[in-house]
Amino acid sequence: MPDSCKKKILLGMSGGVDSTTAAALLLQAGFEVVGLTCIFINNEESRRSSEDAATSCAQLGIAHEELDCTREFEETVARPFVDDYASGLTPSPCVSCNARCKIPRLIEAADRLGCELVATGHYARIACLTSNGRYVVKCALDPSKDQSYMLSQLSQDQLARLVLPLGAMTKADVRAQAQDWGLPVADKPDSQDICFIQGGYPEYLVERGLTAQTGNIVDLYGQVLGRHDGLFRYTVGQRKGIGLAASEPYYVIEKRSDTNELVVGFKDHTLIDSLLVEGLVWQAFEKLEEPTECTVKLRYRSQAVACTVKAASPGSPDAVASGIQVDLVRPQPTTAPGQFAVFYIGDTMLGGGMIAQVGHRLWEEAG
């Protein structure tokens, strides 16, 4: 096939083993590949990553570009991250980043560079449903690396142009392939933690202007057990760091912003059986028409659990127009408002949204 007939694809490259191997796979599949490293944060690590990507691209014989995304990242990820914490939520910056910063910037650059498609090194697959022509994300074949959760907020327009070369591979496959091809980043450790924060996130929030407001730690009956040093340092479901000794470990059950109280309880009290989810992005269909039995991931890297989703009851004072009610078939350990609930049927993602509230009907009714 002559070069002029090859499909041109723009690959987001972090400089890590995944995206670099993805580049080699796309080349092998016959694409004309351009590597693009987005700079989200202006620091040493970003520059090193970009250099790693450039080195790999040179070795693979493909073009490499660098794109300054610091302003967009600040507006769409970093600032909302701080604002969310300030309002008592526990944000999921990676989910937001993919949908609002990384993929949009990639597509924008692809248009500029004349690339029909874009790609990333995520472990997930994309499919087009024959029934309605909609694009969906499917789980990676390797469930232990599945990153579909992180792509739950992508729009149809974005999915239509996205290619995920690693969706059918295991991490071991990827490393072995990278070794075989002698890629320089074959042994680079996996990334982890929030990419834009070096130390602890509470310190980051303080640097960004949040002020620690000390307040009471109370139990479910309102009894004061101790003091906390700023609600933003805690997240619902958290065990470590509360500093209270009792017969059993305490967990954070709720953060009450209005009274600046941290509510704690024992493990049984962390169980929830319903959720209110807002800001939904549906992929498998345009709109939730009727109550649907499916599964839901309440957090990245957890098994999806059985549930029923339906429009939030209009009578409920908490109902939001775009919100849905999720009833869990079995009680689950709680998760924090601000996190994402992502729905699946089998290995096909339906869509997902932000958790606004969690419900513990079980023990609330029991008193």
Add this chain to the structure above:
RNA sequence: UGGCUCGUCGUCCAACGGCAGGACUCUGGCUUUUGGUGCCAGCUAUCGGGGUUCGAAUCCCUGCGAGCCAG
């Protein structure tokens, strides 16, 4: 002030006179493109002073401290 009970890791509780153990907290590690969970590991204690005993957290005396009942 009479009478009773009790002082053990940071906290709560164990240990027939025989290597002071557990839970929680805390610290560290593993896991991980979010927070958190989970798993593993580790640190830390017999209130002070005498005595009995081969040997004392344990028995005796005493000081200090805490709680309860009296008045």
